Amino acid sequence: MSNKREFVCQNCGKTVPASRGKCPHCGRFFKGVRCPKCFYVGESDDFLKGCPSCGYLEDEMNNANSSEAKKKDKNSSRLPLWFLLLSSGFLVIIIIIIINIFLRM
Secondary structure, three states: OOOOOOEEOOOOOOEEOOOOOEOOOOOOEOOOEEOOOOOOEEOHHHHEOEOOOOOOOHHHHHHHHHHHHHHHHHHHOOOOHHHHHHHHHHHHHHHHHHHHHHHHO
């Protein structure tokens, strides 16, 4: 069995993205999500932290969420490049104006 997060169609058994309400392979609408390990069936919201029955992918999903949070924290502390360039440009213009004022005195 695969360790990656996947939902399985109860009708055809093929993997389906979590955001789909209908199987792209067989066209059947979903009433629930089935765990590929223990075959527990529930709503997709029940599986957000892994299978509620057997815990399938629970550790992997928690590790993925914590690494994504670390990436977001790291990136959110950085200023965008356009802001840095714009600020630097304004600073250079202000310095040039101040130098011109002192040179004319």
